Amino acid sequence: MTGKGKRRKGDLLFDVIIVILLCVIAFSLFKVASILNEYQKGTREYKQIAEDADLKLEENRLHVDWKALKKKNSDVKAWIYSKGTVINYPVVQGDDNSFYLHRLLNKEYNFKGTLFIDYRVAKPFDDFNTIIYGHRMKDGSMFKPLVKYREEDYYRKHKVMQLATPKHQYDLVIFAAVTIPARSSMYKCTFETRKEKEAYLEKIREKTVLTTDIQVSADDRIVMMSTCTYEFDNARVVVYGKLIEKD
Structure with missing residues (x-):
């Protein structure tokens, strides 16, 4: 083969490699753009939901237009708000623990999903332990702030959240933060006896990493808020709050 022929073959191989690299770059950019679009779509939707629900915080109480919110989705059970953080979302309960994992309140698919109560909870916020799940999103939204509760300084600045249901207003007083496996026995909804609650x-x-003076007993009602963390495979960070009814 002549030197000229070798150069042509080399040039062709180089061109093929360039085309492949350009395709890879184009595909990667498309994926990134798609992900960013999903994030932005979710953010816009939650902003619109808050506007439609006429959401306001007045005199330390959440004002929510429940009729408007229920019209959007009858699965809505509550609204949760944490001052100075992004946590300001409706909370739903579906027939399983997967439907709302990647669906917005309008039930359209989206990475962000919706904060949802474990389907096994018979009476949300009336039962001893109500479990709420939410994603830890890379843009800092949904339940991402929960991971910071393992830091004493953050805890001191965000000791109380607000939670509202169609019938009641609550302070959600944070008293513990733990890191557990996704399949931990801590994800417990049913308690038959007082002894089980105390245990x-x-x-x-x-397990908690927080030092607090909050007293919690078997007579109280608690909320278990769960999101992902990465200390080990399938790890979860859980923040516990004590419900204190305002009315």
Whole structure:
């Protein structure tokens, strides 16, 4: 083969490699653009939901137009708000723990999903332990702030959240933050006896990384807020709050 022929073959191979690289770059840019669009779509939707629900915080109470919110989705059970953070979302409960994992309140697919109550909770916020799940999004939204509760300084600045249901207003007083496996026995909804509740609270005290003076007993109602963390495979960070009814 002549030197000229070798150069042509080399040039062709180089051109093929360039085309492949350009295709890879184009595909990567498309994926990134798609992800960013999903994030932005979710953000816009939640902003619109807050406007439609006429959401206001007045005298430390959440004002929510429940009729308008229920018209959007009858699965809505509550609204949760944490001052100075992005946590300001409706909370739903579906028939399983997967439907709202990647669906917005309008039930359209989106990475962000919706904050949702474990389907096994019979009476949300009336039962001893109400479990709420939410994503830890890379843009800092949804339940991302929960991971910071393992830091004492952050906890001191955000000790109380607000939670509203169609019938009641609550302070959600944070008292513990733990890191557990996704399949931990801590994800417990049913308690038959007072002794079971006391044993559960003792487990929380043993695992929490927070030092608080909040007293919690078997007579109280608590909320377990769960999101992803990455200390180990399928790890979850859970923040516990004590419900204190305002009215």
